[in-house]
Amino acid sequence: MQGDAEQLLREHGLQVTAQRLAILRAVSSRPHGTADELIDDVRAVIGSISRQAVFGTLNVLVEKNLLRRIQPAGSPARYEDRVGDNHHHLICRSCGLTFDIDCIVGAAPCLVAEEDHGFEIDEAEVLFWGRCPSCKRTGETDTPVG
Amino acid sequence: MQGDAEQLLREHGLQVTAQRLAILRAVSSRPHGTADELIDDVRAVIGSISRQAVFGTLNVLVEKNLLRRIQPAGSPARYEDRVGDNHHHLICRSCGLTFDIDCIVGAAPCLVAEEDHGFEIDEAEVLFWGRCPSCKRTGETDTPVG
DNA sequence: AGCCAACAATTGACTCAGTCTAATATTTTT
DNA sequence: AAAAATATTAGACTGAGTCAATTGTTGGCT
Ligand SMILES: [Mn+2]
Ligand SMILES: [Mn+2]
Ligand SMILES: [Zn+2]
Ligand SMILES: [Zn+2]
Numbered sequence: 001m002q003g004d005a006e007q008l009l010r011e012h013g014l015q016v017t018a019q020r021l022a023i024l025r026a027v028s029s030r031p032h033g034t035a036d037e038l039i040d041d042v043r044a045v046i047g048s049i050s051r052q053a054v055f056g057t058l059n060v061l062v063e064k065n066l067l068r069r070i071q072p073a074g075s076p077a078r079y080e081d082r083v084g085d086n087h088h089h090l091i092c093r094s095c096g097l098t099f100d101i102d103c104i105v106g107a108a109p110c111l112v113a114e115e116d117h118g119f120e121i122d123e124a125e126v127l128f129w130g131r132c133p134s135c136k137r138t139g140e141t142d143t144p145v146g
Numbered sequence: 147m148q149g150d151a152e153q154l155l156r157e158h159g160l161q162v163t164a165q166r167l168a169i170l171r172a173v174s175s176r177p178h179g180t181a182d183e184l185i186d187d188v189r190a191v192i193g194s195i196s197r198q199a200v201f202g203t204l205n206v207l208v209e210k211n212l213l214r215r216i217q218p219a220g221s222p223a224r225y226e227d228r229v230g231d232n233h234h235h236l237i238c239r240s241c242g243l244t245f246d247i248d249c250i251v252g253a254a255p256c257l258v259a260e261e262d263h264g265f266e267i268d269e270a271e272v273l274f275w276g277r278c279p280s281c282k283r284t285g286e287t288d289t290p291v292g
Numbered sequence: 293a294g295c296c297a298a299c300a301a302t303t304g305a306c307t308c309a310g311t312c313t314a315a316t317a318t319t320t321t322t
Numbered sequence: 323a324a325a326a327a328t329a330t331t332a333g334a335c336t337g338a339g340t341c342a343a344t345t346g347t348t349g350g351c352t
Contacts, residue, residue, distance in 0.1 A: 015328055090259055
């Protein structure tokens with residue numbers, strides 16, 4: 001999802017703005033970052049941006065499938081530019097540290113439910129929960145950080 | 147998790163109150179209900195209860211493992227009294243309708259990540275996402291309801 | 293039965309993450 | 323360069339939940 005971000009935006013019928021470019025770059029250099037983390041990153045680069053511009057842009061980019069949003073329990077939403085595959089996530093219950101886990105199957109839905117209750121299932125989302133090496137060491141308690 | 151709720155509370159070192167009993171019964175008769183739904187249910191039965199009492203009780207019951215909390219993206223937390231197994235969930239993207247999906251393996255974590263990054267993984271949470279029969283029919287758009 | 297300490301419920305303010313709206317500014321088309 | 327389309331901003335607002343102080347209830351112990 002790197003390369004010509006400008007191109008990418010245009011291809012999806014979006015206007016090219018400094019804010020959007022900066023947001024794309026921020027997501028790319030901080031995978032699984034929260035909106036607030038990304039706001040800080042973007043401000044460090046382009047000086048200033050409104051909260052709403054960031055939320056709005058993240059929304060439109062997710063909608064256009066240029067970004068993916070994950071919403072793990074106890075955390076604000078996180079964003080990544082690794083889209084179009086069906087990877088999963090490994091999350092530390094204490095500090096929220098998040099890793100990508102490659103899907104063994106590849107395509108979604110990568111697991112089948114025994115009983116589908118008539119649903120049209122399009123995804124099997126898998127979240128591996130645990131404790132990261134550093135939180136294990138320090139005996140950190142369960143207070144996931146945003 | 148039915149039977150003598152009073153007993154159950156005592157066994158876990160919790161005082162028995164009308165509120166707690168009513169909340170337990172409400173969760174049991176509305177699996178995967180949200181806090182606000184449960185508040186309504188409880189009020190219909192015992193007349194009145196504070197929001198805080200419900201949130202507080204749900205918290206302590208989850209902590210003591212008498213209830214389980216699930217937090218699907220785009221929905222407030224949901225509660226159920228089916229604990230101690232490792233079942234999964236099937237959720238409608240449009241209306242939030244939620245079903246239990248039995249785990250094929252049984253014990254958690256029921257899936258192994260290819261790379262564990264040194265984590266101590268205790269759970270593999272699986273959420274099957276899709277569209278329920280009724281939302282399929284009416285072509286409902288993706289606006290999960292609380 | 294009555295007392296008391298521990299525990300629970302209520303109230304109301306507050307937080308966090310995010311949305312809505314109207315006004316302004318920037319991009320893109322013509 | 324002007325107009326139309328789209329994006330950004332500021333600020334009020336919402337939903338879901340928490341925090342802290344006060345009041346009320348429960349249950350163990352004389
Ligand atoms: Mn990822
Ligand atoms: Mn369930
Ligand atoms: Zn950690
Ligand atoms: Zn549905």
